[in-house]
Amino acid sequence: MTAQGAPAPSRDIPPYLAAGDLVYRTPPDARFVRGEGVRLYDTNGRPYLDAEAANGTLSWGYDASLLTEACRRALPMPALPSFCESELRLRVVQRLADRLSAAVGVPGRVALELGGAQGIEMAMRIVAANRGGGPVLVFQGAYHGRSPFTAHLSASARYRSNQPWPGPQVVRLPYPDCRSCPHRPAAGGCNPACAAGLERLGTDDCFGLPTADAPQGTAAFLLEPMLNVGGCVVPDPAHVRRLTDHVRSLGGLIVVDEIFTGLHRLGPEWGFQLHGIQPDIVVASKALTNGALAFSCVWAREPLASPEVFPPGSHSSTFAGSPLGLAVVDTVLDRWDAWHDVEASVGRLRDTLAKGLSRIAESSELVRAVDVLGGVARVTLSGPYATRLRALAAERPDRPGLLLASTGMAPATVVLHPPLVTSTEDAEEMTELLGRAVDDLEREL
Numbered sequence: 328m329t330a331q332g333a334p335a336p337s338r339d340i341p342p343y344l345a346a347g348d349l350v351y352r353t354p355p356d357a358r359f360v361r362g363e364g365v366r367l368y369d370t371n372g373r374p375y376l377d378a379e380a381a382n383g384t385l386s387w388g389y390d391a392s393l394l395t396e397a398c399r400r401a402l403p404m405p406a407l408p409s410f411c412e413s414e415l416r417l418r419v420v421q422r423l424a425d426r427l428s429a430a431v432g433v434p435g436r437v438a439l440e441l442g443g444a445q446g447i448e449m450a451m452r453i454v455a456a457n458r459g460g461g462p463v464l465v466f467q468g469a470y471h472g473r474s475p476f477t478a479h480l481s482a483s484a485r486y487r488s489n490q491p492w493p494g495p496q497v498v499r500l501p502y503p504d505c506r507s508c509p510h511r512p513a514a515g516g517c518n519p520a521c522a523a524g525l526e527r528l529g530t531d532d533c534f535g536l537p538t539a540d541a542p543q544g545t546a547a548f549l550l551e552p553m554l555n556v557g558g559c560v561v562p563d564p565a566h567v568r569r570l571t572d573h574v575r576s577l578g579g580l581i582v583v584d585e586i587f588t589g590l591h592r593l594g595p596e597w598g599f600q601l602h603g604i605q606p607d608i609v610v611a612s613k614a615l616t617n618g619a620l621a622f623s624c625v626w627a628r629e630p631l632a633s634p635e636v637f638p639p640g641s642h643s644s645t646f647a648g649s650p651l652g653l654a655v656v657d658t659v660l661d662r663w664d665a666w667h668d669v670e671a672s673v674g675r676l677r678d679t680l681a682k683g684l685s686r687i688a689e690s691s692e693l694v695r696a697v698d699v700l701g702g703v704a705r706v707t708l709s710g711p712y713a714t715r716l717r718a719l720a721a722e723r724p725d726r727p728g729l730l731l732a733s734t735g736m737a738p739a740t741v742v743l744h745p746p747l748v749t750s751t752e753d754a755e756e757m758t759e760l761l762g763r764a765v766d767d768l769e770r771e772l
């Protein structure tokens with residue numbers, strides 16, 4: 328581990344490679360050359376089942392036909408001055424706006440950006456344009472990016488350690504993980520008294536929010552439907568509803584970060600639908616390009632992003648409207664439109680993962696709990712063994728590798744979020760390989 332708690336890379340970093348943009352590029356100590364379906368292959372032709380799916384972007388798996396089709400659509404006009412409008416851009420923006428407006432239930436507008444953190448930055452600009460620069464509420468364990476602005480919104484102090492600039496005022500609400508919460512009632516779920524207590528935010532001075540008579544009020548509550556980097560924690564829906572109602576009563580906007588959860592990662596199309604809340608602003612990203620290109624979109628209900636409040640030139644970026652990026656999104660949206668039984672398919676993936684992982688939990692003392700929601704399965708270990716377990720799963724030469732997710736914020740948690748198109752057979756193989764790695768870890772400890 329490094330001084331600040333982040334795992335150190337396992338291999339030597341070549342003299343031409345900056346290290347700060349590596350996110351735990353360890354394990355495995357391999358170089359990948361090819362991906363197909365749910366498998367990656369290294370220079371030796373060794374297959375790895377990918378239960379991490381390129382940071383959760385790869386809902387459709389490694390699928391070259393998707394890019395071939397997108398390139399075909401972009402070929403007639405592969406670039407465009409950013410002050411020029413295109414048919415393609417208007418079509419993609421309208422498709423995204425239609426999807427999100429239908430899901431939220433009110434009309435809204437969509438703006439484009441390049442990646443998750445940038446999308447959050449644009450969302451917060453729209454917040455500021457409408458509500459000013461007052462405090463933003465986030466959960467402890469939240470992750471909204473590592474850019475100089477979003478690092479303030481994300482939980483870990485590591486993300487802010489090498490950037491001295493001031494950021495937004497942030498109030499962090501208690502980590503919404505019932506399993507580690509000291510107030511958890513016997514029946515499970517959040518204790519309603521906790522949400523009732525949090526309703527003192529904005530009236531009680533010691534809670535850190537401006538009170539009603541302060542010049543600058545609460546700007547927003549920014550939340551993930553499932554904390555991704557924070558350990559795949561799902562906040563209790565009743566708790567979330569009560570909190571969002573309260574923030575609205577203080578004048579704040581509800582901003583939902585669907586960067587990881589959007590487009591069926593948790594089952595329903597959008598994670599906020601699990602909580603029964605109506606966002607004012609939604610940020611989506613990962614599944615929109617199936618991992619191929621940086622892209623994000625920000626949906627804001629009318630009139631939050633209308634030209635009167637968010638005028639042209641407020642926020643722009645050279646490549647956000649790149650025809651190739653838009654063509655990829657257009658192609659991916661066609662796929663989503665054509666997948667009619669997506670929730671049932673994700674349900675089958677959930678059931679297969681749950682069955683295989685429960686078997687591991689029953690036979691291993693190292694596994695404290697298994698939780699599966701849609702296409703995300705978290706395995707909570709009895710100690711901070713996630714990095715070692717990932718190494719054992721990926722690197723044992725006597726069987727195919729298995730790629731798992733883990734994060735510095737949740738060192739006792741490994742997560743599987745494989746492509747949503749993973750077959751039952753491949754999902755079974757993933758849990759079988761994980762079981763073998765858990766056995767190896769048990770022997771080692």
Ligand SMILES: Cc1ncc(COP(=O)(O)O)c(C=O)c1O
Nearest residue numbers: 442443444470471472555586587
């Ligand atoms: C919920 C959430 N928000 C924001 C981000 C940041 O996205 P990016 O890495 O594209 O900047 C991520 C990335 O993992 C995420 O999962």
